[in-house]
Amino acid sequence: MSIDFAACVKKAQHGDADAFAELYSLVYKDLYRIALLSLNNQHDASDVVSDTVLEAYTSLKDLRNENAFRSWIMKILSAKIKRKQKEYAQVRNYQTELDDTDGNGQQGQSEINYEGIEVMDGFRQLGEEDRLILSLDVVSGYKSEEIAEIVGGNANTIRSKAARAREKLKRILTGK
Amino acid sequence: MDFDRMLKERIEEIDVPKELEPDNIALMLKAVPSKMQQEQRAVSVRPSRQIIMRTLTAAAACIALAAGFVAYMDQAAPHTQLESEILYKDVEQPQTYDDLFNIYTQISLAGGGQSQTASGIEYGDGAFAGTDIVKAEDGTVYYADGGSIYSLTADGVTVCADIGSADPAKIYINGNRLIVISRKTIYSSFESAVTLQTSEVPDEDAITADGNIISGTSAKDHSQDQGDIGRICTVADIYDISGGNAAALGSYMQSGDYISSRIAEGQLYLVTDCVVPHSAEPGKETDLDGYVPCYFIGGEKKYVAAEDIIVPANASSTGYTVVSSVDADRCSGASVKALLGSSSMIYCTDSTLYTASVGEKDQAYTTITSFDITNGIEYKASGSVEGTLLKYGGMDEYDGCLRVATRNISDGTKGTDIFVLDSALSVVNSAGKLLAGENTRNVSFDGRYASIYVTDRTNPELIVDLASNPPVISEDMMNSGASMLHEFSDGLTLGLGQDDDGLVLAMFDSATGAQLSEISFAHEDNIVCDALTHEKMLLVDSERKLIGVPLSYSDGFGVHSIYYLFSYDGGNGFAARGNVEYIDLDDSRIFKAATVSGDTLYIISDARIVLTRTSDMKVIKSFEIN
Numbered sequence: 039m040s041i042d043f044a045a046c047v048k049k050a051q052h053g054d055a056d057a058f059a060e061l062y063s064l065v066y067k068d069l070y071r072i073a074l075l076s077l078n079n080q081h082d083a084s085d086v087v088s089d090t091v092l093e094a095y096t097s098l099k100d101l102r103n104e105n106a107f108r109s110w111i112m113k114i115l116s117a118k119i120k121r122k123q124k125e126y127a128q129v130r131n132y133q134t135e136l137d138d139t140d141g142n143g144q145q146g147q148s149e150i151n152y153e154g155i156e157v158m159d160g161f162r163q164l165g166e167e168d169r170l171i172l173s174l175d176v177v178s179g180y181k182s183e184e185i186a187e188i189v190g191g192n193a194n195t196i197r198s199k200a201a202r203a204r205e206k207l208k209r210i211l212t213g214k
Numbered sequence: 215m216d217f218d219r220m221l222k223e224r225i226e227e228i229d230v231p232k233e234l235e236p237d238n239i240a241l242m243l244k245a246v247p248s249k250m251q252q253e254q255r256a257v258s259v260r261p262s263r264q265i266i267m268r269t270l271t272a273a274a275a276c277i278a279l280a281a282g283f284v285a286y287m288d289q290a291a292p293h294t295q296l297e298s299e300i301l302y303k304d305v306e307q308p309q310t311y312d313d314l315f316n317i318y319t320q321i322s323l324a325g326g327g328q329s330q331t332a333s334g335i336e337y338g339d340g341a342f343a344g345t346d347i348v349k350a351e352d353g354t355v356y357y358a359d360g361g362s363i364y365s366l367t368a369d370g371v372t373v374c375a376d377i378g379s380a381d382p383a384k385i386y387i388n389g390n391r392l393i394v395i396s397r398k399t400i401y402s403s404f405e406s407a408v409t410l411q412t413s414e415v416p417d418e419d420a421i422t423a424d425g426n427i428i429s430g431t432s433a434k435d436h437s438q439d440q441g442d443i444g445r446i447c448t449v450a451d452i453y454d455i456s457g458g459n460a461a462a463l464g465s466y467m468q469s470g471d472y473i474s475s476r477i478a479e480g481q482l483y484l485v486t487d488c489v490v491p492h493s494a495e496p497g498k499e500t501d502l503d504g505y506v507p508c509y510f511i512g513g514e515k516k517y518v519a520a521e522d523i524i525v526p527a528n529a530s531s532t533g534y535t536v537v538s539s540v541d542a543d544r545c546s547g548a549s550v551k552a553l554l555g556s557s558s559m560i561y562c563t564d565s566t567l568y569t570a571s572v573g574e575k576d577q578a579y580t581t582i583t584s585f586d587i588t589n590g591i592e593y594k595a596s597g598s599v600e601g602t603l604l605k606y607g608g609m610d611e612y613d614g615c616l617r618v619a620t621r622n623i624s625d626g627t628k629g630t631d632i633f634v635l636d637s638a639l640s641v642v643n644s645a646g647k648l649l650a651g652e653n654t655r656n657v658s659f660d661g662r663y664a665s666i667y668v669t670d671r672t673n674p675e676l677i678v679d680l681a682s683n684p685p686v687i688s689e690d691m692m693n694s695g696a697s698m699l700h701e702f703s704d705g706l707t708l709g710l711g712q713d714d715d716g717l718v719l720a721m722f723d724s725a726t727g728a729q730l731s732e733i734s735f736a737h738e739d740n741i742v743c744d745a746l747t748h749e750k751m752l753l754v755d756s757e758r759k760l761i762g763v764p765l766s767y768s769d770g771f772g773v774h775s776i777y778y779l780f781s782y783d784g785g786n787g788f789a790a791r792g793n794v795e796y797i798d799l800d801d802s803r804i805f806k807a808a809t810v811s812g813d814t815l816y817i818i819s820d821a822r823i824v825l826t827r828t829s830d831m832k833v834i835k836s837f838e839i840n
Contacts, residue, residue, distance in 0.1 A: 059240035070230045084231050095243055157224045176221055181602050208217050
């Protein structure tokens with residue numbers, strides 16, 4: 039099934055939630071995985087994605103180039119991840135949660151499989167900025183120039199950081 | 215498995231919470247108060263996850279939604295002309311090290327980082343690159359493996375030298391000289407020169423400033439204690455093979471990781487990509503190790519002269535490309551030049567060095583600069599194309615033209631293009647219209663053809679004839695199922711592919727793409743043929759018109775490693791010469807290389823060398839090796 043992307047954006051800009059959900063369906067997995075790898079916390083990752091969705095939905099009319107939806111929503115996500123990481127630094131209360139209960143005492147709905155835990159452990163050992171850069175690279179396949187556009191910074195510096203982070207992660211995960 | 219692929223697969227196994235799935239998000243958005251959809255952003259209301267969950271629970275009780283997954287159709291970015299202003303032509307040459315230091319500092323402060331070469335950083339578990347193998351005039355075959363140089367004749371195999379590297383980058387024969395090029399990590403203090411004795415130093419060891427050798431992990435401890443810095447260098451060890459053994463004559467070494475090399479008229483030309491430690495701080499001008507590439511010859515360390523360093527006008531990285539020429543017979547008389555801030559990608563031919571850097575001005579673009587390296591390094595031309603250069607295999611020169619493959623992913627849309635540039639680096643042809651909507655992962659250039667791979671390296675999505683203007687899709691080649699193309703001779707292109715029945719060799723007319731001949735073989739189940747993705751494993755002897763293919767398959771007895779040999783005759787097409795099982799049912803052993811000398815085929819694995827007659831593949835001799 040294919041969608042008329044431009045028409046979808048226009049409808050969403052006029053408040054059509056279903057149209058926005060169609061656009062969202064193209065990126066939601068990447069959004070969550072980047073948030074989770076960057077923050078290493080399921081609840082905070084979900085919150086950040088939800089915040090991103092709400093902000094994107096309410097400000098979609100600010101998007102001038104409908105073809106740039108993906109990189110545009112990634113920028114919003116990136117800003118929210120960085121804000122959350124600053125909160126962690128301020129609170130000094132950074133923990134990894136694998137099981138969770140919500141306010142109603144119910145178990146969290148998502149579980150991370152064994153391989154996912156290993157990858158998250160690896161990412162946790164990277165610096166905060168490196169996690170965001172590397173997850174944008176690996177999850178969404180963004181190039182250094184695009185990542186620099188999303189998170190801000192010099193493309194060459196981003197390239198170097200991504201390479202170092204990847205090398206470090208490889209050593210952590212493979213022991214080589 | 216490739217590390218990146220492994221990592222991506224594991225990440226993709228992470229499930230997304232149900233509340234974030236599209237149908238639930240749609241419910242959430244419908245429950246959002248209308249005031250949030252007004253002009254001003256709602257900055258004060260941030261529903262928490264708990265509110266979302268309660269909203270979704272209530273909404274879901276009232277509304278039934280049909281969930282569905284929609285596919286995204288890529289759309290090609292419109293082709294636009296690039297402005298000529300983004301081309302860069304000017305280069306400057308610093309006259310003193312102080313000049314160079316100032317330039318280097320400016321680039322460093324502007325955020326210029328170290329560069330990656332076109333060879334990139336490849337993560338491969340057991341990725342096979344092929345073993346270099348050369349033949350001397352007397353027919354002796356030499357190859358390097360596991361830290362040794364072996365010589366092969368019909369009488370047997372001999373270890374003729376132990377080299378310092380388990381993985382040489384290249385070996386050459388030049389008359390009575392065997393030249394082995396390999397990588398080394400050198401730890402040296404900033405104050406002293408290093409005595410070069412690389413042929414005696416195993417790869418994991420290190421050489422200290424006073425020439426002593428430290429073994430193993432203590433080398434790294436020593437370097438940290440002494441504040442030494444490790445740097446990657448490329449070494450050329452030269453041996454005299456006139457006496458039957460390989461006697462070490464001397465070595466030449468230069469800063470940087472191996473990019474390319476060649477032998478021409480008695481000279482060895484070496485190109486490396488050099489990363490020097492940053493020391494662009496005030497007062498560090500005299501610390502040449504911090505910003506100047508160096509080389510070693512005759513046991514002496516030297517720095518590339520300031521006037522031999524070229525700086526392009528838009529240099530943006532602090533890496534160097536170092537180009538040198540050395541007398542290949544005596545290992546003397548080094549002439550060395552370097553290019554500062556070259557690029558993130560480099561491609562080299564015998565005569566030309568191409569560097570590429572990526573920028574953005576309304577859209578991503580790639581700037582290519584060429585340098586003549588036939589006599590030192592001299593600026594030739596520059597040009598730009600749309601898109602971001604593919605990291606691997608994105609540049610290739612053929613028939614005087616440079617082909618450049620880019621991905622255009624700006625504005626959220628994806629596309630691929632292949633540009634053909636003339637010697638002035640002006641675009642003379644482009645395959646964009648053929649590749650609209652394709653998101654290329656790899657491109658393989660073979661003569662006039664380009665194979666475009668979208669998902670993996672065994673099934674090209676398209677095969678395009680770039681010599682045609684405009685380029686056309688080669689339907690015959692694509693229909694043949696060929697996944698590996700190789701220029702066979704003038705006017706002929708060889709293809710190797712795999713279908714449900716087995717492997718297929720095909721021969722095409724290079725000019726028209728028409729298939730001339732085809733032969734299928736190896737019909738067993740579970741065929742594994744690495745030559746489909748690693749061109750070095752395919753033997754193509756254009757002079758003798760022979761083609762060799764290593765493969766393996768498994769059955770109830772174990773893994774069979776088989777080598778097939780074919781000949782090609784323009785009049786009669788392919789003929790099978792035969793095949794031989796060169797490794798006994800041992801799946802831990804691997805194929806290394808094969809070559810033909812005279813009427814003998816040498817099949818080299820890491821356990822055994824098998825010699826066969828090329829006429830019928832009958833085994834002549836077989837040697838066990840460690």
